[in-house]
Amino acid sequence: AQSVTQPDIHITVSEGASLELRCNYSYGATPYLFWYVQSPGQGLQLLLKYFSGDTLVQGIKGFEAEFKRSQSSFNLRKPSVHWSDAAEYFCAVGANNLFFGTGTRLTVIP
Amino acid sequence: DTEVTQTPKHLVMGMTNKKSLKCEQHMGHRAMYWYKQKAKKPPELMFVYSYEKLSINESVPSRFSPECPNSSLLNLHLHALQPEDSALYLCASSQAWTSGYETQYFGPGTRLLVL
Numbered sequence: 379a380q381s382v383t384q385p386d387i388h389i390t391v392s393e394g395a396s397l398e399l400r401c402n403y404s405y406g407a408t409p410y411l412f413w414y415v416q417s418p419g420q421g422l423q424l425l426l427k428y429f430s431g432d433t434l435v436q437g438i439k440g441f442e443a444e445f446k447r448s449q450s451s452f453n454l455r456k457p458s459v460h461w462s463d464a465a466e467y468f469c470a471v472g473a474n475n476l477f478f479g480t481g482t483r484l485t486v487i488p
Numbered sequence: 489d490t491e492v493t494q495t496p497k498h499l500v501m502g503m504t505n506k507k508s509l510k511c512e513q514h515m516g517h518r519a520m521y522w523y524k525q526k527a528k529k530p531p532e533l534m535f536v537y538s539y540e541k542l543s544i545n546e547s548v549p550s551r552f553s554p555e556c557p558n559s560s561l562l563n564l565h566l567h568a569l570q571p572e573d574s575a576l577y578l579c580a581s582s583q584a585w586t587s588g589y590e591t592q593y594f595g596p597g598t599r600l601l602v603l
């Protein structure tokens with residue numbers, strides 16, 4: 379069965395600092411992988427996706443993610459965080475349906 | 489344009505009311521989805537429509553009744569809801585439904601409160 383794990387429930391970073399959000403998945407075949415961001419009370423916005431090919435994927439708002447098959451991971455990174463990045467981040471795996479991790483809440487402090 | 493619109497933004501209803509949520513997309517997508525999201529939880533799939541036909545019903549109670557009148561429009565009819573049905577209801581669409589191997593675009597959601 380497929381599953382997605384986001385081990386960090388809440389992360390706090392200073393504005394301008396780098397960011398890495400962790401995501402591990404479990405799936406028998408090569409999955410499609412996604413990162414979505416959700417601001418409070420809002421819908422989900424697609425940041426980036428991985429289907430195949432280059433394992434380093436560039437997304438919107440300066441985010442990137444790297445697919446590592448050997449580690450079953452798809453971690454999200456950003457070199458310099460802005461206050462507007464504060465939100466809930468969901469990793470998701472496309473396998474039969476779209477399955478979401480439990481999310482990581484990002485707080486950005488000045 | 490990757491916009492999915494949902495109305496209303498907020499809805500308060502009593503347990504005996506009948507109401508409907510509406511979702512619209514004009515991207516030519518042929519798959520549309522309803523998700524339910526409780527506070528501080530990830531979205532959970534409720535229904536999938538593919539080419540205006542119901543393809544997946546994730547064991548959702550019959551007090552939720554989806555409808556897809558055309559390829560651009562998706563409704564969710566609500567009747568005799570319970571307070572535990574209070575949640576953010578998200579609509580999404582994709583070019584097609586390929587069992588998870590598709591990119592879904594989400595609307596802003598309808599926040600529902602059942603009293």
